[in-house]
Each structure stands twice: as C-alpha cells, then as structure tokens.
Amino acid sequence: MKLNWLYIAWRNVGLKKLQTALSLVLLAFGVGLVSLLMLSEKQLSDTFDRNIEDIDLVLGAKGSPLQLILANVYHVDAPTGNIRLADAEKVIRHPYIAEGIPLAYGDNYRGYRIVGSTDAYTAHYGGEVAEGRTFEASFEVVVGAKVAEATGLKVGDEFFSAHGLQDETDVHTDKVFRVVGRLEPSGTVLDQLLLCTISTIWEVHEGHGEAVAPEDREITAVLLKKRNPLAVLTIPNTIRETNMQVALPSIEINRLTQNFGIGMNTLRAIALLIMLISFASIFISVYDNLLARRYELALMRTMGGSRGGLFLLLLLEGGLLSTGGSLLGLVLSRLGLVALAQLVEDKFRYDWSNIGVMPEELILVGLAIFVGLIAAAIPGISAVRIDTSRTLSEAQ
Amino acid sequence: MIRTRNLVFQYQKDSPLLTFPDVECPAQEQLLLLGASGCGKTTLLHLLCGMLQPAQGTVNINGQALDQMTEAERDAFRGQHVGIVFQKSHFLQSLTVLENLAMPAFLHGAAFDKREGLRLLEQLGIAHKANSRPRDLSVGEQQRAGIARALIHRPALVLADEPTSALDDGSAAAVMDLLETQATAARATLVIVTHDQRLKDRFGNRLNLTAQPQSA
Numbered sequence A: 001m002k003l004n005w006l007y008i009a010w011r012n013v014g015l016k017k018l019q020t021a022l023s024l025v026l027l028a029f030g031v032g033l034v035s036l037l038m039l040s041e042k043q044l045s046d047t048f049d050r051n052i053e054d055i056d057l058v059l060g061a062k063g064s065p066l067q068l069i070l071a072n073v074y075h076v077d078a079p080t081g082n083i084r085l086a087d088a089e090k091v092i093r094h095p096y097i098a099e100g101i102p103l104a105y106g107d108n109y110r111g112y113r114i115v116g117s118t119d120a121y122t123a124h125y126g127g128e129v130a131e132g133r134t135f136e137a138s139f140e141v142v143v144g145a146k147v148a149e150a151t152g153l154k155v156g157d158e159f160f161s162a163h164g165l166q167d168e169t170d171v172h173t174d175k176v177f178r179v180v181g182r183l184e185p186s187g188t189v190l191d192q193l194l195l196c197t198i199s200t201i202w203e204v205h206e207g208h209g210e211a212v213a214p215e216d217r218e219i220t221a222v223l224l225k226k227r228n229p230l231a232v233l234t235i236p237n238t239i240r241e242t243n244m245q246v247a248l249p250s251i252e253i254n255r256l257t258q259n260f261g262i263g264m265n266t267l268r269a270i271a272l273l274i275m276l277i278s279f280a281s282i283f284i285s286v287y288d289n290l291l292a293r294r295y296e297l298a299l300m301r302t303m304g305g306s307r308g309g310l311f312l313l314l315l316l317e318g319g320l321l322s323t324g325g326s327l328l329g330l331v332l333s334r335l336g337l338v339a340l341a342q343l344v345e346d347k348f349r350y351d352w353s354n355i356g357v358m359p360e361e362l363i364l365v366g367l368a369i370f371v372g373l374i375a376a377a378i379p380g381i382s383a384v385r386i387d388t389s390r391t392l393s394e395a396q
Numbered sequence B: 001m002i003r004t005r006n007l008v009f010q011y012q013k014d015s016p017l018l019t020f021p022d023v024e025c026p027a028q029e030q031l032l033l034l035g036a037s038g039c040g041k042t043t044l045l046h047l048l049c050g051m052l053q054p055a056q057g058t059v060n061i062n063g064q065a066l067d068q069m070t071e072a073e074r075d076a077f078r079g080q081h082v083g084i085v086f087q088k089s090h091f092l093q094s095l096t097v098l099e100n101l102a103m104p105a106f107l108h109g110a111a112f113d114k115r116e117g118l119r120l121l122e123q124l125g126i127a128h129k130a131n132s133r134p135r136d137l138s139v140g141e142q143q144r145a146g147i148a149r150a151l152i153h154r155p156a157l158v159l160a161d162e163p164t165s166a167l168d169d170g171s172a173a174a175v176m177d178l179l180e181t182q183a184t185a186a187r188a189t190l191v192i193v194t195h196d197q198r199l200k201d202r203f204g205n206r207l208n209l210t211a212q213p214q215s216a
Helices: A005-015 A017-052 A065-074 A085-092 A119-124 A145-151 A198-205 A231-238 A249-292 A294-302 A307-348 A359-384 A388-395 B041-048 B071-081 B097-107 B114-123 B139-151 B169-185 B197-202
Strands: A057-061 A097-109 A112-117 A129-132 A140-143 A177-183 A193-197 A221-226 A244-247 B002-009 B030-035 B056-061 B082-085 B157-161 B189-194 B206-209
Touching (some): A017 A065, A017 A307, A057 A065, A085 A097, A085 A221, A085 A231, A085 A244, A112 A119, A112 A145, A145 A177, A177 A193, A249 A294, A294 A307, A294 A388, B082 B139, B097 B139, B139 B169, B169 B189, B169 B197
Parallel strands (some): B030 B189, B030 B206, B082 B157
Antiparallel strands (some): A057 A221, A097 A112, A140 A193
C-alpha cells in the first residue's frame, strides 16, 4: 500500500460530497453553456457557408431580401413570390452575369420541398447521383439523401405531391411523380430537397389541358454568379421597373448573424458569470476544507509533511474539481447539441449532428482548469503558512 | 538520547519569556514531565520536536542539534525519528485508519508495510477497525490508533502530549500500558508530558514543571 497526494486529494474531495457536487455542477453548467454556444455557432456558420458558396446574387420577387435568401438559398422560409421567366432571362443574359440557375417550386412531399431546376443546380452543390440517374423528363424526380432516409423513397417509387411547402392537405392526385435517382449526402441544402425539371412544376399547376402561354411562365428565383463585380451595382438598376429584386446572400446572412449575435453575447455573458460563480465555489470549497482541516494539515506537518506537499495537496483538490467540472461541461454541451440538432432537424431539416471536440473548447477547458488551480492556490498559500504548533495547541 | 539545555521561549517579541528546566532522557528509557495547566507543557513538547524554535538554548536528539537545522530539515527529521501521541488524536478524516497509519511513511518517502500496520493494530486490539473511518472509532480506540501511528515508522523518540487526560481511569491505565509496552518493543525513548497525576506513580523517571513567572 502506497499513498500519494493525488489519492489523498481525491479522498478529501470525496469527503465533502455536497460541496463537491455544487462546485462540479456550477462549473459544468458554465463550461457547458459556453461550449454549447461555440458548437452551435460553428454549426450555424458552417451550414450557412456551405450553402452560400459561389452564389453572388439571388434574383426573386420583391419583398424582404433576407426572406429571399432564406427561402431560395436555404429553403427555410416561404418565397417572396414568383417572377416572370421572360424577365428573369433578361437578367441571366446580362453581360455582367456568368451563370444563372433558375428555381421553381411550390409543392412538397411530406414536408420536403420539390424544387424544379436544372442539372446546374445539382452540380453547383457538388451533388452526385448515388443510385439511378438524374431527372430528364417531366415528373422524374431525384431525391436528396436526407429525404430518401426520412421518407423511404427509393428509385422506381411513385408519389403525389401536395400543394404548398409544408402541409399535405391539398394533394394533387392527378399528377404522379416518379423517383429516378437518389443523391449522395452532400451536407448542403440538396440533402433535403426533391429535384425535378422546371417544366414539371409548371405542369403540376396548369389547369387540365390548357397550357400556360410561354411568355406568362413564372419561376420563383434565380441563383446568379457574376462575371463582373459591377453586377452588384448595375443589376438592381436594370430591374427597377419590374417586380424583381436582387439580394446578396453574404450581406443578408451577415445581418442575420449580427442580430443573432446580440442574443449570443447575452448568453455568453451569462455563461461566463456562471463560470465565475463556479470558480468562487471552488475557492470556497477548498478554503472551507482548509479551515475545517487545519488540524489535519498541521498533523501532516508533524509527521514530516513539507509545506510544498500541503500546497500541492490543495492545488490537486482544486484541480480535481475544475477538471471534473470542465469535462462534465463538455458532456453537457454535447447532450445540449444533440437536443438542439433534433429541434433544428425537425424545423429546418438541417443536420447538426457533428459533435467532435473543437480546438476552441480545449482552450476553454484548459483555461477553466487553470483558473480552478488559481482558486485553490489562494487557500494553498494559507496552508503553506499554517502555524503547526499553534494550530495543534488550539485543537487540544 | 534527548537533551535540552537552558531552553527559553518567547511567543512574540514583547511577550514574556518562558524558561524550562533541562530535560534529559537516555535512549530507550521513559520520562514523565508533570506540570499543572498553563505551565507551558505543550510549548515544551513542541520545542522538543522542533515544531517551535527556542529563543535561547538547545534541543539535542540522537546527537543532532535541532537549532542547527533549517525548518525543512527539522520537518524531515521529525517525520523520520519522532512519533507524537496527542491528547485528542487527529486523523485525516477522509482516509481509513490503516491509510492514516501509512501517512508517516508516505510523508517521509518510505514504503509502508501493510502487514506491519495490521500487526500493530492487532496488538492494540483495533485490527477490526483498520478499514473504518477515524470518526467511527470510540475515543479510546482513537487514542490507540494514535499510538499506532506514532510508532508505525519505528521512531527513536516518542512524545506523548496528555495521552490520558481525556480518558477514564480504566482506559487511561490501558492506554498507558500499551504506550509503554509498544515503546519498549519498538526500542523507542518515551517522553510523556501531562498534568494527569494518575501517571505520577508509574514512572520513576520524573520531572516536575512549575508554573512560569511572568518574566524571567
């Protein structure tokens, strides 16, 4: 049997269960909240960044520019309205524009949007066909990975679409969609869409037999890539007279995250406050232990324990508390993120299940342990200065 | 074995001086220091083991002068060569009785022989408490565990500070018997500081401490 300081510190911490639990819980909540904020911010910005890639401008109906971006880039909001295909084509053919990807939608299958577009849309997000082939004719559909997983749609399946983007009350039972392909997971918006040709969308909504005249055909939006930076300035002028607007995804998303930011900062301040309280709790815990155990510490001195040894003991006690609390905090933030991911997936159909430890979190944990050691070092210094003789005399 | 000369102690710069008669006890013998409360018994005991430093005079244990050592050296020396029995035995409450016995060895960096510890507890009649927490022991059992801890690392000198004053006659006699036999068995010199008149007749080797005048 051989004792060591760490073992004694462990047993000392274990002796005061309530105090120890309080310190651990407080620190775990503080660290957990900060790390949860870090994780969710990262997931959020990753999600935004992946989908914004290379889209310089979004063309769509007038309304809130943010709504335009959210609806057409992220597919989380309702579209601002429709625009005339003929008007949109004029913008696409503008010399400052390199490429335009048209989008048309208005139907869903079990809550997943059916989006009419071209192969360029799939290609833009790097979507690869995992099974089957891409859509060619009307009513041929390629399903995103998440959609396939959630709805169980397989190549060869047929289904009806429902009007609108969410509910399934108004089902078009006269038009049958057929699944011809399934996409690999790409971590982009493609995962939660069903893709088909634009004319499919038109045909779903045409009355029986009577086709809409080509000049009256409408689409929802166009994702634009610019050829010339001046496009950002000139395009708005060329469409002033129409019902269309262009919005810059990067600017709108910046605005959005800045608005989010205020809430995030408040949460962060609260989390830091909780951490501060937990450090005070560790300090009190170690200090209280010191007062209650002055005789024990003096006793160790009479048995040949050095001042350095006693300091180390208290430091280890603080270290155990702050390490335990921090690690518990990381576990808590993972649980929080999983819960949040469930919410996000139900509501926005984005996958937030990446819960690896970020380098920033390691820094957070390192800092928390360090501050915990400092909180223990202050009573530790008192332990070093303890007057053995007097302490023992008082104990008699 | 232990020898003091002209010990004078002062708590603070302007507090009165305490003077002590010379204490001397040959190796493996036993000495009783008897004195009324307030005559500085505990102070003397702390001087004897180097926990306090005298203002004047010397303490010599096993030929080593404590005042020649640094504080860290005195800590180490005490840990290795001195065992102390307190009036009320203090233990590390978070550790078991047996783990408390391992403390002296750990603190001066020696190995602890668990069988040796159990054997000692056996002799003191508390082997069944080896894995109990100190607070679960009766006062008498605690005192016996305190004796075990003072002797476990085979110190040359055992100092006992009022080892019996908290005990009734029967327990006091039993504890003293154990202390004497164990010290003898361990070939340790035993110095007892007490005001307990019951112990007076047990020891031929006795020194009376008198109450201190306010200044000397």
